[in-house]
Amino acid sequence: MNYFNLPKIDLHCHLDGSVRPQTIIDLAHQQNLTLPSEDISEIKSLMVAPETCQNLDEYLMRFELPLSVMQTEAGLERISFEVFEDAAKENVKYLEVRFGPMLHLQNGLTFDQIIGSVVKGMKKAEEQYDIKGNYILSILRTMPKDRINEVIDAGAKYLNDGVVAFDLAGSEVSGFCHEFIPYAKYAIEKGYRVTIHAGEQGDGQNVHDAVSLLGAERIGHGIHIKGHPEAYALVKNEAVALETCPSSNIQTKAVDNLSSHPIKAFHKDGVLITINTDNRTVSNTTMTDEVRKVVEEFDLSREDYFAIYKVSVEHSFASDAVKQHLLQFAE
Numbered sequence: 001m002n003y004f005n006l007p008k009i010d011l012h013c014h015l016d017g018s019v020r021p022q023t024i025i026d027l028a029h030q031q032n033l034t035l036p037s038e039d040i041s042e043i044k045s046l047m048v049a050p051e052t053c054q055n056l057d058e059y060l061m062r063f064e065l066p067l068s069v070m071q072t073e074a075g076l077e078r079i080s081f082e083v084f085e086d087a088a089k090e091n092v093k094y095l096e097v098r099f100g101p102m103l104h105l106q107n108g109l110t111f112d113q114i115i116g117s118v119v120k121g122m123k124k125a126e127e128q129y130d131i132k133g134n135y136i137l138s139i140l141r142t143m144p145k146d147r148i149n150e151v152i153d154a155g156a157k158y159l160n161d162g163v164v165a166f167d168l169a170g171s172e173v174s175g176f177c178h179e180f181i182p183y184a185k186y187a188i189e190k191g192y193r194v195t196i197h198a199g200e201q202g203d204g205q206n207v208h209d210a211v212s213l214l215g216a217e218r219i220g221h222g223i224h225i226k227g228h229p230e231a232y233a234l235v236k237n238e239a240v241a242l243e244t245c246p247s248s249n250i251q252t253k254a255v256d257n258l259s260s261h262p263i264k265a266f267h268k269d270g271v272l273i274t275i276n277t278d279n280r281t282v283s284n285t286t287m288t289d290e291v292r293k294v295v296e297e298f299d300l301s302r303e304d305y306f307a308i309y310k311v312s313v314e315h316s317f318a319s320d321a322v323k324q325h326l327l328q329f330a331e
């Protein structure tokens with residue numbers, strides 16, 4: 001299979017984890033910021049999480065440097081344009097990018113400016129390339145909750161015009177969903193779709209909670225439904241799609257290595273899985289690489305690949321018209 005040429009869909013990609021190293025240098029110069037180094041390979045090595053990370057928390061330390069240059073409208077717009085450009089150039093036909101608006105307040109931007117800038121960058125890329133996209137607003141589980149509804153309100157202006165869904169991200173502890181019930185409910189009432197990071201560092205019960213308490217239609221990672229029969233059954237019976245991110249799952253120790261990733265077992269058993277990047281820079285990957293790794297490790301056929309592609313289309317938060325467009329590329 002020619003992985004580069006295959007049509008691809010990425011439903012789980014973080015903006016701040018997918019910044020080009022050169023863009024960090026350019027934006028730091030424009031913004032008069034001092035970098036730890038001016039050498040691009042040094043900057044890249046500070047952004048890529050090592051395979052030797054102890055856990056998700058160590059992986060999450062790699063976001064500080066990119067976030068430092070993501071505090072202006074121009075910086076956000078450029079980075080958004082570039083992630084869509086990079087994906088389009090490897091034949092990603094549809095990309096849902098997520099980011100945490102609350103992480104971009106350091107220079108006094110409003111939530112409207114923050115969300116508006118990334119949507120603008122995405123739309124510019126959609127005009128220039130054969131790619132379509134949407135944004136997901138992530139709330140960091142470890143941050144104060146007092147401004148969550150403000151983020152939801154600000155994003156509502158862009159709903160179905162660049163923004164589609166609500167997510168919870170960051171460090172994962174057992175039972176986290178209980179504290180977020182009113183916020184997920186508020187987002188759903190406003191018209192947001194819901195996907196939640198769960199069962200990555202935390203247990204299968206978190207996945208069960210995300211679906212049953214927060215109304216998640218998709219789950220970020222969801223690895224640990226393996227070994228939790230109730231969560232497994234719920235995900236399977238309710239047709240909740242898992243957004244698996246193989247390289248990231250190895251770095252964060254959600255799995256020991258690729259061969260022990262449950263992605264193929266899930267797929268063979270009818271659990272809906274999708275293949276995604278998580279973070280193009282922090283995980284030093286592309287959709288081409290993720291698809292190649294999964295197809296080769298698990299000896300998937302072209303038919304298997306396109307079955308997964310179709311799951312991505314059907315469970316994307318795209319409009320019906322965009323879904324129809326994406327299905328044209330499926331075999």
Ligand SMILES: O=c1[nH]cnc2c1ncn2[C@@H]1O[C@H](CO)[C@@H](O)[C@H]1O
Nearest residue numbers: 014060063098099100138169170197
């Ligand atoms: O795999 C992940 N699991 C949980 N949180 C993540 C992952 N990758 C990135 N982020 C978190 O999401 C924020 C917004 O994009 C990032 O700043 C990072 O803290």
Ligand SMILES: [Zn+2]
Nearest residue numbers: 014197220278
């Ligand atoms: Zn993620």
